[in-house]
Amino acid sequence: MSEETLSFQAEVSRLLRLMVSSVYSDQEVFLRELISNASDACDKLRYLAITEPDLIADGPDFKVEIKVDGAARTLSVSDNGVGMNREDLVRDLGTIARSGTSAFVDSLTGDAGRDVQLIGQFGVGFYSVFMVADRVEVSSRRAGEEAAWLWSSDGLGEFTVAEGERPGRGTTVTVHLKEGENSWLQEATLRAVVKKYSDHIALPILLTVDDGEAAAVNEASAIWTRPKGEITDEQYTEFYHHVGHAMDDPWLTIHYKAEGKIEYTGLLFVPTRRPFDLFDPARRHAVKLYVKRVFITDEAEGLIPSYLRFLRGVVDTEDLPLNISREMLQTTPLMRHMHQAVTRRVLSELGKKADKAPEEYAEFWDNFGAVLKEGLYEDHERREELLELVRFRSTAGDDLVGLKDYVGRMKDGQGAIYYIIGDDLETLRTSPQLEGFRARGVEVLLLCDPVDDFWLQAVPDYQEHALVSATRGTADLSELGEPEAADDEDPAEPAREADVATLIALLKQTLGEAVKDVRTSDRLTDSAVCLVADEGDLDLRLERMLKAHNQLDASAARILEINPKHALIRNMAERATQGGAADDLADLAHLLLDQARIIEGEALPDPAAFSRRMATVMAKATG
Ligand code: ADP
Numbered sequence: 001m002s003e004e005t006l007s008f009q010a011e012v013s014r015l016l017r018l019m020v021s022s023v024y025s026d027q028e029v030f031l032r033e034l035i036s037n038a039s040d041a042c043d044k045l046r047y048l049a050i051t052e053p054d055l056i057a058d059g060p061d062f063k064v065e066i067k068v069d070g071a072a073r074t075l076s077v078s079d080n081g082v083g084m085n086r087e088d089l090v091r092d093l094g095t096i097a098r099s100g101t102s103a104f105v106d107s108l109t110g111d112a113g114r115d116v117q118l119i120g121q122f123g124v125g126f127y128s129v130f131m132v133a134d135r136v137e138v139s140s141r142r143a144g145e146e147a148a149w150l151w152s153s154d155g156l157g158e159f160t161v162a163e164g165e166r167p168g169r170g171t172t173v174t175v176h177l178k179e180g181e182n183s184w185l186q187e188a189t190l191r192a193v194v195k196k197y198s199d200h201i202a203l204p205i206l207l208t209v210d211d212g213e214a215a216a217v218n219e220a221s222a223i224w225t226r227p228k229g230e231i232t233d234e235q236y237t238e239f240y241h242h243v244g245h246a247m248d249d250p251w252l253t254i255h256y257k258a259e260g261k262i263e264y265t266g267l268l269f270v271p272t273r274r275p276f277d278l279f280d281p282a283r284r285h286a287v288k289l290y291v292k293r294v295f296i297t298d299e300a301e302g303l304i305p306s307y308l309r310f311l312r313g314v315v316d317t318e319d320l321p322l323n324i325s326r327e328m329l330q331t332t333p334l335m336r337h338m339h340q341a342v343t344r345r346v347l348s349e350l351g352k353k354a355d356k357a358p359e360e361y362a363e364f365w366d367n368f369g370a371v372l373k374e375g376l377y378e379d380h381e382r383r384e385e386l387l388e389l390v391r392f393r394s395t396a397g398d399d400l401v402g403l404k405d406y407v408g409r410m411k412d413g414q415g416a417i418y419y420i421i422g423d424d425l426e427t428l429r430t431s432p433q434l435e436g437f438r439a440r441g442v443e444v445l446l447l448c449d450p451v452d453d454f455w456l457q458a459v460p461d462y463q464e465h466a467l468v469s470a471t472r473g474t475a476d477l478s479e480l481g482e483p484e485a486a487d488d489e490d491p492a493e494p495a496r497e498a499d500v501a502t503l504i505a506l507l508k509q510t511l512g513e514a515v516k517d518v519r520t521s522d523r524l525t526d527s528a529v530c531l532v533a534d535e536g537d538l539d540l541r542l543e544r545m546l547k548a549h550n551q552l553d554a555s556a557a558r559i560l561e562i563n564p565k566h567a568l569i570r571n572m573a574e575r576a577t578q579g580g581a582a583d584d585l586a587d588l589a590h591l592l593l594d595q596a597r598i599i600e601g602e603a604l605p606d607p608a609a610f611s612r613r614m615a616t617v618m619a620k621a622t623g
C-alpha cells in the first residue's frame with residue numbers, strides 16, 4: 001500500500017494547535033507521555049502472551065530504549081511492546097478516544113493560559129510531543145503480525161501512513177526537535193528527566209546518547225512492591241500521573257499490603273482535581289488490576305464500587321492465576337473479597353482524613369462528595385460508615401457540617417434532622433420555607449446535588465433521628481418553641497383567628513383542586529405563603545425532576561401554607577370576613593398560589609391568567 005494522507009479528528013487538530021503554540025512551562029512531560037505509552041504497550045503484550053506465548057517468541061525481555069542523535073537533532077523512544085498496525089495507528093494517533101473527551105474539548109475556551117491548565121488536568125498523552133517537535137515519526141509493528149507501518153506528521157492537521165520496515169515487534173517514536181529545543185540532546189538534562197519519569201516503572205529503561213553506551217536509568221521494579229519508606233513523594237506523584245493519566249498532585253495516597261485471607265497490594269490515589277470523566281454515565285472505575293506484577297486489565301468490573309470511581313492506582317494480587325481470563329474475573333469470589341477489602345480500607349482512610357484534617361477533607365468533599373453519596377443507596381452494608389463521611393452546607397454558616405456535628409447541636413426538644421433540597425445553594429438559603437426554622441434557631445441542611453433526591457429516599461434516619469424535609473407537612477415546628485423575635489422590630493400582630501378561618505375557607509373554595517389543603521404555618525415569618533408536600537407525597541424537587549425526565553405525568557396537589565402575621569394575609573382575612581368584592585378576593589387567592597409556585601421554582605400552569613390578574617391588582621393599586 002502506498003503512502004496515504006489523512007486528517008486528524010477536529011478535536012485533535014484543536015489540541016495540536018494549542019500544543020504547537022503552547023507556552024506550557026512543563027514541556028518535559030512529553031517524555032513522560034512517551035515513556036508511559038511504551039510501558040503500557042509492554043504491559044499489554046505481557047498479558048496477551050500469557051495465553052499466546054508465540055507473540056513474544058522473538059524475545060521475552062521487555063524494555064524501553066531512549067536514543068539521542070545530536071547530529072540529526074532527534075530523540076527516539078522505542079519499546080518491544082504490543083505495537084500498532086495500520087488501523088491502530090490511524091485510530092490511536094489520529095483521534096482522542098478517551099472518555100470525557102468531548103467534555104474536555106467543550107471546556108477549552110480559546111484563552112491559551114486557561115486552556116493549557118485544562119490540558120494539564122486532562123493529560124493529553126501522545127500529542128504533547130508536538131510541544132517540542134516539528135515532525136514526529138512512529139514506526140510500529142504489531143506483535144504477531146508481519147507488516148510494519150510508518151506514521152508521520154508535522155502536527156499541522158494531517159498525518160501520513162505508509163508501509164514501513166522494522167526488524168521486530170513494538171514501536172519507535174522519533175521526535176525531530178524544533179529549532180532551539182536543545183536541552184533534549186544533552187545527556188545530563190535528559191538523564192535527570194528520564195529518571196524522574198521512569199523511576200516507578202517496572203521495565204528497564206535504557207538511555208543512549210550519540211555513540212555512548214546504553215545505560216540503565218531506573219531500578220525497574222514495580223513501585224508498589226517497594227517498601228513505603230523508600231519511596232519519595234515525588235516518585236508517588238509521578239506514578240500517579242502515569243497510572244491516572246493525570247497532571248495534578250494526589251490529594252491522598254494509600255499504599256498498603258494486605259495479608260491474611262487474601263493477599264494483595266494496593267497503591268491508590270485520590271486526585272486533587274475532578275477527572276473529566278467523573279460523571280460519565282458508565283460510572284466506570286479506573287483502578288488497574290495486576291496479578292503477580294503482570295498487568296491484567298483496567299476494566300476489572302466489580303473491583304472498585306462506582307461510588308469510589310475517582311480513585312486511581314493499582315491493585316496487585318498474589319491469589320489469582322496469571323492466566324485468568326477477563327470473563328473469569330467477573331465470577332471469581334476473590335473479586336468480591338478484594339472489592340470489600342479495598343472499599344473498607346479507602347473509607348477508613350477517608351474517615352481519618354475527615355477527623356484529622358477537616359479543611360483538606362472539605363476540598364475532597366467539594367470534588368467528590370456527590371459521587372461518594374451514591375454509596376448511601378448502593379451499598380447498604382457500608383451505609384453507617386458512609387453517613388459519617390457525608391458533609392453538608394447548612395443554615396448555620398458557611399462551613400461544612402457532618403451529621404454528628406448536626407446532632408450534637410440540635411435544639412432541646414428537636415427530634416428530627418431537617419434538610420431542604422433544591423437546585424442551588426443561593427436559592428435554598430433564601431427559601432421562605434426556612435424562615436420558621438431560622439427564627440427558632442433550628443439548623444437546616446442545604447442539599448443541592450442531583451443524587452440527594454435518591455439517597456434520601458433510601459436513608460430514613462441517622463442515629464434514630466429521622467431525616468425530615470423542611471418542605472413537608474410533617475415538619476412540625478410548634479414543638480420547637482416560639483420564634484425568637486428579631487430585636488429591631490415589634491412582633492407583628494397576627495390576624496384574628498376567626499378572620500383567618502374565613503380566609504382559609506375562601507381560599508379552599510376558590511383554588512379547588514389546585515391545592516390539597518390550605519392552613520396556617522409555623523414555617524413562615526417574613527413571607528406570606530409557601531407550598532409544602534403532604535406526608536406521603538413526593539418531595540417538591542424530586543417531583544420536578546421526575547417530571548423533567550418524563551417519569552411522572554401529573555404532580556400531586558400541594559398544601560398551601562399562609563402566614564397570619566403577614567400584612568397581606570391580615571388584610572385579606574379582614575376583607576374576607578367583611579365580605580369584600582368576591583372577584584377581587586378570587587384574583588388575590590390565585591395570585592397567592594402563583595406566588596408560592598414561583599418561589600418554589602415551579603412553572604406557572606397559566607401564565608396568561610397570572611399576568612392578567614396581576615395587571616388588574618396593579619391597576620387598582622395605582623388608580
Ligand atoms: P493514552 O495513553 O492515555 O491512551 P495517548 O495519547 O498517550 O493516550 O496514546 C493513545 C493511544 O495510542 C494509546 O492508548 C495506545 O493505544 C496507542 N499508543 C501510543 N503509544 C503507543 C506505543 N508505544 N505502543 C503501542 N500503542 C501506543
Ligand code: MG
Pocket residue numbers: 033036037125126
Ligand atoms: Mg499515554
